[in-house]
Amino acid sequence: MSAPTATAGAPTTGRPAPAWVGRAYASGWLLLLPSLVALVVLFVVPLASIVVDSFTEPSTGLGNYSSLFTDGYTIRVLSRTLLVALVVSVVGVLLAYPYAYAMTLVGPTMRAVLVTVVLIPFWTSMLARNFAWMVLMQDGGVIQDMLRPFGLGDVTLLGTTLAVAISMTQVLLPFLVLPMYSAMEQIDGRLLAAGQSLGAPRTRAFRRIYLPLSTPGVVAGMSLVFVLALGFYVTPALLGSTRTAMIAQVINVRTKELLDFGGAGAMGMFLLAVTLVVLGLSRRVAGRNVAAVAAGGQPARTRASGERSSNVRPWLKAHTTVVAILLAAPTLVVIPMSFSSAQTFRFPPDGWSLRWYRELFTSPEWIAAILNSLQVGIFTALFATVLGTTAAFGLTRLRPRARGALNGFLLSPMIVPHILVALVVFSAFLRLGLNGTLIGIILAHTALAVPFVVIAVTARLQGMDRRLSSVAASLGASPVSVFRRVTLPLVMPGILSGAVLAFVTSLDEVVIALFLQAPGAITLPVQMFNSVTVQIDPTISAASSLMVVLVSVPILLAQVAGARRGKGGTR
CATH class of the missing domain: 1.10.3720.10 (MetI-like)
Structure with a gap:
């Protein structure tokens, strides 16, 4: 049997398709x-x-790969990188999930505001965001001043793994919010109402119905953030230190300063292997839940905007406000800093100048x-x-x-x-x-x-x-x-x-x-x-x-x- 040559979606008129089709x-x-x-x-x-260099430089064999798991320094760097990527992914989910959920509850105007806030990091340069965090976290900076009244003293953040994780979480947060919101928009809100009408408490209905249906968005966003965090270089280089180096910094040193393409290549292949494994697993997990998302149908829009806004509980409003401030913070710092008259990095500026x-x-x-x-x-x-x-x-x-x-x-x-x-x-x-x-x-x-x-x-x-x-x-x-x-x-x-x-x-x-x-x-x-x-x-x-x-x-x-x-x- 010969396959039809008509393109998908073309009307079937009974006449042969043009020759160019x-x-x-x-x-x-x-x-x-x-x-x-x-x-x-x-x-x-x-x-x-x-790949060839990783097996042949400086000598042929598996020496570059074996050193990944036998050299103490390399093991610490790899462990630190994987741990930071995991922490950023988990903390990001905890911050992004309620925010994305709130986006599905509010009215059109507030939803547009929340979406705009999520997109602000995309509109802000990566270096500008990291520069803003560097100014906020420096000794004598805003964050240190905010922590001092709580009896924490002059907490040193800049140059630590914590500073790197905080900045990476803020930078990657939109990559979690958007996939989650996309998945949640496909969930029919009437399913929760049906569960509650059958006697399930609101919390149990959310846990047994809404959470499983939104899992594909969570898995997609979390895996994407984990993969992106593995290859971060600018944030660890600016906010971290050599004592808290991550794998991207070590690859940079081995490549540009030592010209050790074999060792750097082995590290790169390790990152690539982890990336492929994570994406493969996430695809299988999300794939099994795609049908469940589809079963939820299209989001219900039967309620008025004001009624939907009233369903946002106070704790959710507070959480959404905090996350919105976190997303917009670097932009709110960078622009005023550009008009400072000081010769140092200080926020807020002591004086104004062009x-x-x-x-x-x-x-x-x-x-x-x-x-x-x-x-x-x-x-x-x-x-x-x-x-x-x-x-x-x-x-x-x-x-x-x-x-x-x-x-x-x-x-x-x-x-x-x-x-x-x-x-x-x-x-x-x-x-x-x-x-x-x-x-x-x-x-x-x-x-x-x-x-x-x-x-x-x-x-x-x-x-x-x-x-x-x-x-x-x-x-x-x-x-x-x-x-x-x-x-x-x-x-x-x-x-x-x-x-x-x-x-x-x-x-x-x-x-x-x-x-x-x-x-x-x-x-x-x-x-x-x-x-x-x-x-x-x-x-x-x-x-x-x-x-x-x-x-x-x-x-x-x-x-x-x-x-x-x-x-x-x-x-």
Whole structure:
């Protein structure tokens, strides 16, 4: 039997489909080819090289891997990294679950406020957030002043594992809230009411009904946060110390200072193995509960906004307020700090001045870093948008089995710990002579940004009515006309969103740029990192505020443009 060639969703008119539809699968592979080649060259081949180095450098064998579990220092570093990642995941769940639950209870206006608060960390530069926590936790800082009345004395936080865990929890909290909220929105609120009507107390009904149905969101968010925490470098480097080093810091030292690619590669492979195990287990656990989530049906919206808001208990309101303050705290610190007149990092400022903005826009080093970041971000967005968009179109034309495997392959740079990506890129580019060049940073950022474009464009394509293209073709329009007049306008919001995400990803990326930096290839995040760790330059406060603007404005503009397009489409 021959398989039908009509695309999914096309109307069955009884007439044969156009000839170009029968070539969809072949054209899908052609569209995927550029991104697949780029990913293989920039990521897969260098990763394979690191794997080989881990078994052959400095001598052939399993010495690098055996040292992971026999060397006392390495064991302590690995244990500390795994423990911090686990603590951040667990504490994050305890903070995020009630917040996400509150988002499902409040009315539309308050829900929009809570969602905006969750998105604030995404709009704030990673370095800016860590700089804010460094200011808050320093000796004589706000947190120390707040703890002193409780008889705790001058508690030293900066340079400790606790400081690293606090900052990582705040940074990763949105990655827990959003998956949980997405799962909770699929739960029919009437199930809880039914359980209570059958005599179950509210607490038991919540524990036996609501909690199991929301488990997929908890598992997805917790596994994602655990994996991301394993590869954190900037936060431990700024808020921790050499005595409390995590595995990313050790990989950095072994790679850049000792050129021990074998030992660093073994550590990277260990992180990758843990990542794959965690994601595999979480997928199995969440997969078994997906049907349960679906059984809950769509969320009930029968109650008025005011009635739903009244169900938020006082303790839940208090918890939500505390979490919202925690999410917004770094942004509330960074911006006032940029107008400080002091030559030290102090909050709140003792006086006000624009001196650090003048320094930012008159210093040759800072201006060069800003221009480099804009140049790298624009080219990264251009390359990643072209590659990711063609890949997304190609994926939609493949059979489901091939589509799933290739989609996972295209998204692999997001799954691999960030420090391992930096190690892979540094090792490969060192051999190719691309270290210390802007083109090297652009290529590395492109590999990192392509997945974001693929996700954005694929989501838009999946939400598009495929019958529109089929109808246009049946009316005699050529494939080029169908694409230009029908498909492209419908997909353009996804393409623009992907381009913005690629630009923001490149603009805020610091780990890979730190590995590839050179005097002529220093981006703004690298300059900010160096201003804290090397120069102790308060200009970073103004640079942090600038980063907040550079990251948030494109996202806000994309959202406004998407909203306007949505309104225009409904008229």
